[in-house]
Amino acid sequence: MATFDLELVSPEKLLLSRPVEMAIIPAAEGEMGVLPGMAPMIVALKGGVIRVQENGAITEKLFVMGGFAEITPTRVTVLADEATPLAELSRSEAQARVKKAEADYEAAAASATPEEREGAMDRLLAAREMEQAAEAA
Structure with a gap:
């Protein structure tokens, strides 16, 4: 299956940087599924969980307090105000x-x-x- 590069950055560190099949992000307008080949856009994020899908399954969940996501057809960069793995x-x-x-x-x-x-x-x-x-x- 096709993938895109996902980077999740908080002020403290780079939390994630790898190819993924899909990411579900908490956009200010509502949850948004991001797939390879999406039209370029910048979206504001609200507090919520980012879910990362690889090999047909959710492999990672991270909580973000807000921020922005820049989406291109081959890359998504999430600039989170604060981000924490859900387990933590x-x-x-x-x-x-x-x-x-x-x-x-x-x-x-x-x-x-x-x-x-x-x-x-x-x-x-x-x-x-x-x-x-x-x-x-």
Whole structure:
């Protein structure tokens, strides 16, 4: 089967770089399956799980807190704000992040600009996705 090169980069390190058959990414508009030969585009990512498919099976799952993906017919580069293999997610850390994000959102709702409130809501939604992913892992 045809493949494309997938690279997943976080500020800390390169987490993944290899040919894959398919990747399912958490695009801001909804989950998006990426296959070889896709039209070029850049998509914003929301907090969620990237699933990597090789040899007809999901071989890797990584949680991203957001970022961007650059898609070309032969390569996908994911620039994640933060990325963690699903197996390494901590349920207690995810719960703590949700509590902090909820407090930050409530503080922003009282006196922040619309843009700041939107950013706080994005962080809260990503933290909730992390909590769900940690519980499912």
